Each structure stands twice: as C-alpha cells, then as structure tokens.
Amino acid sequence: MAREPLFRPAATDRLDPFVVVAGDASPRDQRDLMERPFFSLSKSRRIRPILYRAGDVEVQVQGLPEHGMATIWDADVLIWAASQIVDAENHGVRTSRLLRFTPYQLLTGVGRATGATEYRLFKAALRRLQSTVVATTIRQGEHWRRQQFSWVNEWEERSGRSGRVEGVEIVLPEWFYRGVVDRSLVLSIDPHYFRLTGGIERWLYRVARKHAGRQPGGWVFELAHLHHKSGSLARPSDFALDIRRIVRRQSLPGYRLMLERAQGPERLRILPMVAEIVLDRSGDRFGERSVDRLGTSGAAIIGTSGAGPSGHRAHEAASNPCGASVPGALNLDSNLESNFLEAQALGVGVTR
Structure with a gap:
C-alpha cells in the first residue's frame, strides 16, 4: 500500500521533501542565531518576550x-537540520x-539518548519551536522590512x-x-558543544565561535x-556569577576564557586554542592562516590580566578539556555591532 503524505497537499504543494538518510553530518550553526538573542537560556518556561535592537537590526x-519560548536546547533541532x-x-x-x-537520527546526531523520555522532550521542543514567533529585520537587503516566522512552520x-x-x-x-544554503552565513561548530549543559554556557560558546573564531x-x-x-532574564550580578563559574571550569571546547579587572569594567577575553583552519566554500580544507587582530565588544580599555608588556595574557592556553579543535573560517565580516566603537555609534540595546 502506498504511503500517504504526512502533510496535506495544500500546505506543501510546492515543497519536495528532503529525506535525511544518514544523519551523521558535521555540526554547523547559522551565524545570525549565534550572535543575537533568539532563544531562552533557561529550561523554565519563559513568557516574557525578547526585544533587541542594534542599529537597523531588530x-x-x-x-x-x-508552551513558552523556544530554548537554546531546542535550537539543537535547527543546528542538526542546518548540518x-x-x-x-x-x-x-x-x-x-x-x-x-x-x-533517532536527530537525537543521536546531537548526542542525546533515545529512550521514551528523550522522545517526549523532542516533541515538546517541536511544540515550542512552532509556537515561538520571531520578527526580525536581519538579511532584508537595502529596502529592509520586518519578516515574521516560527522556527518550525509545521x-x-x-x-x-x-x-x-x-x-x-x-x-x-x-x-x-536561506541563511543555511548561503555558505557564508554558516559556521562549523565543535561536536562537544552538545555536551554543554548550561544555557549561558551554550550561548557563550556560540558567541565565542562567531566572534573570536580562530x-x-x-x-x-x-x-x-x-x-x-x-x-537573559538573569540579573546582571547573577549573569556575571555564571560567567565567572564558566571561566573557572574552562568548559568551552576550543577556547580559553580569561577575566580582566585591572582597568575599568570587568571584561571577558575569549582566546582560541589552535591555529585557524581555512575552508573553501565547499567545506574542504585548503590551508591555514592566522589574523593578528584583537576584537573588542563593549570594552573601551583592554587590560592584560597580569601579563608583562610584551603579551596579552599571563599564561599559555590550557589544553582543550574535550580534546577537540574548533573548525571553521574567519568571521570578522559580521561582527560590527559587537565591536565597541561600532556599538557606540549604532546605539546597541536590548530589552529582556
């Protein structure tokens, strides 16, 4: 007997299904989702909306x-789909x-178990992804407009x-x-990302990968x-405590974190552990290069955290606790809103 389509023709009459065969692709993330607040960082149900603005970006x-807002753990579905x-x-x-x-393909692909509880949580994630409404001006071109959608339409x-x-x-x-099929808008991420258990911890890795790169x-x-x-809905003081705990654990795969308090406000420095591996547009490695550039986000003065005048850090980078490097290409082109000079000019703001 022929299998009936899962969707009614009226809903998908112009879509041919993409059937995932293996499901073991290397993980990749969409750049816009990595640097802006699109998800709740808490497992508790969040109703309060996120309202974010940076220049023309909303x-x-x-x-x-x-159901509450989709969480950063629910975003694993999107990462897996993009991959x-x-x-x-x-x-x-x-x-x-x-x-x-x-x-089973998705759960194993993001490092989760495949028992009844995980299947139930997966379905709950789909409900939140569908019921979360996003409106944004990102990637709308010269004559920008606000586009509205849910993470999963059906x-x-x-x-x-x-x-x-x-x-x-x-x-x-x-x-x-569109943001996935355009390779310039996708970055590979370390598979150990899926082992990170904290919401802020997961978010911070994506920010590190997007901004610090290699x-x-x-x-x-x-x-x-x-x-x-x-x-985040956390108070600034509680958020800072979470960041300090993550720095103590050094749990971000491929990155070393350092707090700097010598001058001005407290800052977090994110340092890569290995040399840059440059990929071509098909994802194949063709060489290595490094960029001698220090990026800053909201930091007016750069401290040296106890280092001498010839260096930016007091200690060598520790070995990767997960034993894995962070792949991917340079990502300096879309960091403008996080550079402190650009941020001052654009008037970055977010309401939580």
Whole structure:
C-alpha cells in the first residue's frame, strides 16, 4: 500500500521533501542565531518576550504562554537540520525546507539518548519551536522590512502501533533555510558543544565561535555588554556569577576564557586554542592562516590580566578539556555591532 503524505497537499504543494538518510553530518550553526538573542537560556518556561535592537537590526521573540519560548536546547533541532542541509548540498543532493527524518537520527546526531523520555522532550521542543514567533529585520537587503516566522512552520509525526514515533516531517521557515544554503552565513561548530549543559554556557560558546573564531588575539567583551547581548532574564550580578563559574571550569571546547579587572569594567577575553583552519566554500580544507587582530565588544580599555608588556595574557592556553579543535573560517565580516566603537555609534540595546 502506498504511503500517504504526512502533510496535506495544500500546505506543501510546492515543497519536495528532503529525506535525511544518514544523519551523521558535521555540526554547523547559522551565524545570525549565534550572535543575537533568539532563544531562552533557561529550561523554565519563559513568557516574557525578547526585544533587541542594534542599529537597523531588530529581533523580537515571543512564545505562547501554553508552551513558552523556544530554548537554546531546542535550537539543537535547527543546528542538526542546518548540518544535514549543508552536508547534502556539499554532495550535490537537492534539499528543501521540508525535512523528513527519524527522531533517532536527530537525537543521536546531537548526542542525546533515545529512550521514551528523550522522545517526549523532542516533541515538546517541536511544540515550542512552532509556537515561538520571531520578527526580525536581519538579511532584508537595502529596502529592509520586518519578516515574521516560527522556527518550525509545521511538523507532523508517524507512530507505530506501540505509539513510538517512527518518522517526522518538519517545514523550516524560508528565512532560516536561506541563511543555511548561503555558505557564508554558516559556521562549523565543535561536536562537544552538545555536551554543554548550561544555557549561558551554550550561548557563550556560540558567541565565542562567531566572534573570536580562530583569531590569535581572540575577542574581548565587557560583561555588561554580554548580558545585554544574551537577552537573559538573569540579573546582571547573577549573569556575571555564571560567567565567572564558566571561566573557572574552562568548559568551552576550543577556547580559553580569561577575566580582566585591572582597568575599568570587568571584561571577558575569549582566546582560541589552535591555529585557524581555512575552508573553501565547499567545506574542504585548503590551508591555514592566522589574523593578528584583537576584537573588542563593549570594552573601551583592554587590560592584560597580569601579563608583562610584551603579551596579552599571563599564561599559555590550557589544553582543550574535550580534546577537540574548533573548525571553521574567519568571521570578522559580521561582527560590527559587537565591536565597541561600532556599538557606540549604532546605539546597541536590548530589552529582556
């Protein structure tokens, strides 16, 4: 007997399904999602919206009271989907916003167990992703306009007689899909990212990967600027405590963190641990290079944290606690709103 489509023709009459076969693609993230507050950083249900502005860039995120706002753990679904799309296109496979896959593929791909609890949490994540409404002016061109969408436009599941979910189809928003098929808007991330358990910790890794990349000088943020950039509901003092705990643990794969308090406001320096590996547009490695540039975010004065006049740090970078390097290319082109000079000119602000 022929299998009936999961979606009614009226909903997907112009979409051919992209069927995920293997599901073990290298993880990739979408740049815009890495540097701006699109997700709740708490596992508790968040109703209060995120209202963020930086120059002409606006982001508004709201979640329905029934389900709450999508969390940074729910974003694993989008990271996994982006990884599958990029990997398929690298191999000449035609993709689509309509993805067909099994929950097992996704759960194992993001390092989760595959028991009944994980399947239940996966379905709850899909509900939050669908019920979260995002409005943004990002990537709208010269004559910008605000675009509104949900992280998952539609989703449907197929279950066996036992009630176990055997297959899922989701429809991704066009805004997200365009940002994935454009390789310049995608960065590879360390697979150990999925082992990070804290919401701020996960968010901070994505910020580090986006801004610090593999630049030898890394990137510097004032903690107050980071707090605004995160969209977190935590008080600034509690947020700073969380950052200090992460610095003590040194848990971000591929990066070393240092706090600097010698002059002015407290700052966080993010330093890469290995040399830059440069990839071409197909994702293949063709060489290495380094950029002798120090980026700053909200930091007017750069301290040296006890280092002598010839260096920016007092100690050599520690070995990677996860034993993995951070792949990917340079990412200096879209950091303007986090550079402290640009931020002052643009008037960065966020309401949580």
